[in-house]
Amino acid sequence: MNSEKTAKHFDLTGKVALVTGGTRGLGLAMARAFADAGASVVVSSRKAGACAEAARTIREDTGARCIGVPCHVADWDDCDALVAAAYGEFGKVDVLVNNAGMSPPYESLVSVSRELFDKVIGVNLAGPFRLSALVGTRMAAGEGGSIINISSTAAAMPTSSEIPYGAAKAGLQNMTTGLAHTFGPGVRCNCIMPGPFLTDISKAWDMAAMNDLFDRMIPLGRAGRADEIVGAALYLASDASSYTNGAIIKIDGGMSFAAS
Ligand SMILES: NC(=O)c1ccc[n+]([C@@H]2O[C@H](COP(=O)([O-])OP(=O)(O)OC[C@H]3O[C@@H](n4cnc5c(N)ncnc54)[C@H](OP(=O)(O)O)[C@@H]3O)[C@@H](O)[C@H]2O)c1
Numbered sequence: 001m002n003s004e005k006t007a008k009h010f011d012l013t014g015k016v017a018l019v020t021g022g023t024r025g026l027g028l029a030m031a032r033a034f035a036d037a038g039a040s041v042v043v044s045s046r047k048a049g050a051c052a053e054a055a056r057t058i059r060e061d062t063g064a065r066c067i068g069v070p071c072h073v074a075d076w077d078d079c080d081a082l083v084a085a086a087y088g089e090f091g092k093v094d095v096l097v098n099n100a101g102m103s104p105p106y107e108s109l110v111s112v113s114r115e116l117f118d119k120v121i122g123v124n125l126a127g128p129f130r131l132s133a134l135v136g137t138r139m140a141a142g143e144g145g146s147i148i149n150i151s152s153t154a155a156a157m158p159t160s161s162e163i164p165y166g167a168a169k170a171g172l173q174n175m176t177t178g179l180a181h182t183f184g185p186g187v188r189c190n191c192i193m194p195g196p197f198l199t200d201i202s203k204a205w206d207m208a209a210m211n212d213l214f215d216r217m218i219p220l221g222r223a224g225r226a227d228e229i230v231g232a233a234l235y236l237a238s239d240a241s242s243y244t245n246g247a248i249i250k251i252d253g254g255m256s257f258a259a260s
Pocket residue numbers: 020021022023024025026027044045046047050071072073074099100101102103123150151152153193194195196197198199200201202
């Protein structure tokens with residue numbers, strides 16, 4: 001095998017990638033991988049300090065151009081400003097990753113306030129919609145591009161503790177199909193559907209209970225590491241996936257509700 005020829009399929013030299021929630025966890029792993037593949041990168045999250053720090057680390061580790069821009073994705077004014085900053089700095093966006101997401105815990109379904117419900121929809125669905133509308137429209141009018149949404153296996157297999165979140169992520173998957181039709185042929189839109197990954201989210205897990213769950217539900221018997229999202233992200237961001245559109249790629253060690 002010629003590794004140089006293989007790497008060419010995944011090369012992002014000259015491309016610009018914007019990753020929301022890019023300061024930690026899966027987002028940071030993807031942003032770093034894009035930079036390693038030659039892209040210039042915009043990392044974003046709510047906290048300005050975290051954005052600056054992630055951008056600095058990526059620049060130092062990879063030599064790529066990288067800026068950090070704070071944005072609360074549920075705030076559409078923030079989304080507009082993020083897109084303006086990305087185009088202002090780099091003149092284009094080739095890859096948009098709608099990765100920022102959250103699933104706040106709740107005591108019971110009746111304890112879920114309207115505010116919490118709206119926040120979950122705002123971060124996991126409305127923000128990605130606004131960013132995709134802004135960036136996808138410009139991609140379609142320009143050189144094209146790739147939009148990657150990060151959903152969750154909760155979209156298909158929601159547990160009682162993540163019902164608003166699962167609904168929002170199911171909406172994100174539905175939106176992936178719609179955007180794949182809307183922005184083609186120049187722009188592809190796909191979705192990565194992760195199962196459990198050991199990021200900051202997992203710090204709130206009861207690990208003994210979760211490990212028992214993994215044993216029963218995941219043939220690989222464990223949660224994923226953040227860097228195990230990178231292969232799919234590089235595939236969808238690059239020309240390697242030039243005929244992949246509207247796809248939902250499940251990365252969950254083979255998880256299913258059927259207990260083994
Ligand atoms: N880890 C898992 O087990 C798992 C499983 C299925 C799906 N997912 C999905 O994968 C994505 C990444 O998850 P992760 O585990 O990497 O999460 P994480 O480690 O908690 O990181 C979340 C990132 O999103 C940012 N963020 C949070 N709320 C935001 C908001 N309102 N606006 C903008 N940025 C925001 C955070 O930074 P700030 O705090 O600075 O804003 C951080 O950079 C999410 O969409 C999540 O739903 C994760």
